[in-house]
Amino acid sequence: MQDWSGGDSAIAQGWSATIAAMDGVLNGAVIVLERTLFFTIGGLPLIVVWLLVGATFFTLRMGFINLRGFRHGIDVALGRYDTPDEPGEVTHFQAVATALSATVGLGNIAGVAIALQLGGPGAIVWMTLVGLLGMSSKFVECTLAQKYRILRADGTVAGGPMYYLSHGLETLGLKPLGQGLAVTFAGLCALGGIGGGNMFQASQAYIAIAHLLPGLADYRWLYGLGLATLVGLVTLGGIQRIGSVAGAIVPSMAGLYTAAALWVILVHSTEVPNALHTIWTTAWHPQAVGGGVLGVMVQGIRRGLFSNGAGVGTAAIAHAATRTQEPVREGLVAALEPFIDTVILCNLTALVCIVTGAYQVAPDTALGFEIVALAFGSALPGFALVLTAAVCLFAFSTIVSWAYYGEQCWRYLTGDRSPLPYRLLYIGATFVGSITQPSAVLAFSDMMLFAIALPNLFGCLLLSNQVGRDLKDYWQRLQSGKMPVHGIQFHPK
Template sequence: MRNKFLSLLLTLTSFTVFSQELTLKETLDNPSKVINDARIEIRVEGGQEPYTYKWSNPSTPLKSNTASGLTEGIPYTVTVTDANGLSVTKKYEVPAQSITEVFNGTTQPIVDAIGSVLFWDPFAAIGIYDPVMHDDSGAPLLHPNGDPRTISVPFIVIWLIIGGLFFTLRMKFINIRGFKHAIQLARGHYDESEAPGQVTHFQALATAVSGTVGLGNIAGVAIAIAVGGPGATFWMILAGFLGMSSKFVECSLGVKYREIHADGRVFGGPMSYLVKGLKARGKEKFGKVLAVVFAVLCIGASFGSGNMFQSNQAFDQLQGQFPVLEGNGFWFGVIMAILVGAVILGGIKSIAKVTEKIVPFMASVYVFFALVVIFMHISHLGSAFTEIFDGAFDPGALKGGIIGVLIQGFRRGTFSNEAGVGSAAIAHSAAKTKHPVSEGFVALLEPFIDTVVVCTLTALVLIFTGAYQGAEGLGGAQLTSAAFGSVISWFPYVLALAVFLFAFSTAISWSYYGMRAATFLFGKSKRVEFIYKILFLMFVVLGASISLGAVLEFSDMMLLAMALPNIIGLYIMSGEVREDLKEYVRKLNANELFRKPKPVKAANKEG
């Protein structure tokens, strides 16, 4: 009898335990060949309702049994917990089917690995500040999945800002005292038609500016203001001023160490000064390693950020305003490739002739409309600047405190003007000049135009109109378009055209950057140049035809990573540039540099 009782008790206990166990059944869905639209639905059996679902995907709420917008081929975890505290964790992966999904899923882990280096936060790692964001009551802000929201000071931003600050101090604020002389050079006051090179000072400037002014000035600024608040504008402007000094150093070196072949082709930029400049200091092997790393990264960035992203976003903006284009990305890409090809097949001279017309035109149009919007809201002038300065130094907790707003501004400023990345030095190497430092002066105007003028005007439009408030669900370009559209109803059409022209000019500039990196790695023959150009045009079509996802993120990181080998070289050679600057200023003040010198008060005498 006792044995029967124990057997019955064991059976009842086993049944109770089994009924309390959580069993998960899943439905995996991949509805299309488009990337990042995978879906996982969980059904729970057993346990006690209600259940919570802790997904590894931050955007999925705790109460949702369905996660959507997932990347195909990437594993996700979910922990389900019932009302009694019982929980179970499982991992799921929606298989990638199309080629783009497979490529995207394969690239994402690489992007995450590179991002863990470039966006590593050294300050948070050593406990200088708490990266968790809090509301005004001190409670931590959470993602929908329950993870805390954090801010970070990315290593790559620190790298670029410290570099800009170092060069500003090392060159004794050349970004301020050299500004007037830079304007005079860009306006052609000191052009030397007989000097070695292929393009004028202004053409080199226009080519380099066209490689930076683009969607980042329109969409990127909107996101920075929406996330960091108006105070981010102040730090963005400061980043632009510091970047002017970085551009001065790298472009001076780009001209100094360039090679000019008998056929007139110019080979310069970081690849040249990293090899030759460090060789002169007994660091030849180290210089070659840095140059090769830079060239590989530059080619990757040219095909992605400087190419596929441009055609992709140009098509996206135009089809948004002209529905007839919808679904015709391939043919749009073909047309854009033909237009780009018609320019780049002619080399840097052809590129410069186009950019010197497109860049001033589009910049003038954009600045004009921005000023119209600002003047229409001129009564908000005082309050807008109060928001900017108060937000810069005393931001609310919801914006991440002063660290959060500072990083939003610095991040947009540094990423927009590419100062320290080294790309502009390739364009400026082709300038007609006998004096390398003179091209450094011209180059320092780029961050001023890109960040201090264009980015700042975009920010002011967003702040004056108040469009950055309540911006949930809007992308950066949509936000800027809405801000302008609140005053000028037909402006979205102008913006779509502007994005296309900016994308076009960026693509032709980056084709030259990537081509020079390719000739450094594979030989300085015209055959290498031709093969690169054909591949570049194929990627223009590809970019307009597919969704980019992790491929674009990978390319963006390659562009930012170019700053690592480049700034190392700039640090080592900064003393040389400083001495060259002293000699240039001495000769300029003594009227010894140019045939027809004009009185110039461009730079104070060195102390």
């Protein structure tokens, strides 16, 4: 815990005491949640098994839609199937950008470095597998979000797990179960987003800036005030403004990060074959890694799931707002996210850290961000500044995206009442996260964000037959050429 004031004022002391008390109250809850969610089954934590089993089932049930629908998903994201009169608030591209902005960032940068530290290079194989399987989970949950969304009188959209759990399961004669799962999801998501999606991001962005500007420590409150103001300006504009901001930040920062990573890999091109060989062999025969093969699998799977959020359900809230009349179409677009997030960006980060040897030469006390900064700095002197900017922008886009997720959950829980109280609470939490790091609050919210996968995936499994039927109908119409296309038409084989 850090004192944000740099002095011994009564306000600073009072604030520190308040946070300490908060930490103490939540520590017990964190322990209970952690023991439950990370209860191991054959060495794998329960929540990891749950997400992995769900992703595998959806991949098989939907006929490997993660592979056969890949090209069509790109066509849809590029707007080739858009029509101007479709209901919704954002475009396919903006929905993807919003959902990606909530996951792309610290998980792809610091998270990958941590996986290398704890699991070795072989963890990347399992991280990639999780990304590919997670595409099917994203497809199912985002298709359901579109199928059961609600168009409000003012033209805005209400959708996500809360609605397909309650309304979808009602169609199966499971109304009480559906309502219980929906309320559980909404409550955990609204509270968890304030911590993990907001306060943690604000704190980590400050750490990245302070790494370059140590003098900022005396003005941490000013940083917090500025960030909270920016978050307020964006989030008060709703999903349309959030989508516009995310649509500008995510492609530019992801593109810059990808270009820099490819340059580092090119500079160390002679090391690439050896790096790939090391990744593959240590996935099955790890060297000096605690837990052997199972330890490598656990680290790769956990980090992959954390990176793309497939099966958690939050991305479905953003995709519910897309302008389309075809739920399956939006599911196919959403399936691209784990591929971009985990298969591409995480693997690039891993290769950069491996070919430069940064994950081996970095001090044991080094944080994930510091390892990646060391790796890029070896080939791009001065890139630490650009990397810091990228981390901060990724963190900011994550904060504003989670504001929308939390707000939609708030509106569901309160019977669609005004979201202003939640918005003000969220903006205030941004400031709090900027000036301090209440460890128990963040740990508790992190556990809740894992916990929301339990009701979400359970509902998706029960509703998977509906998605399967809709996919079959959509694919037949697509193959027959009956769908209007703008630009180049793709006929799947």
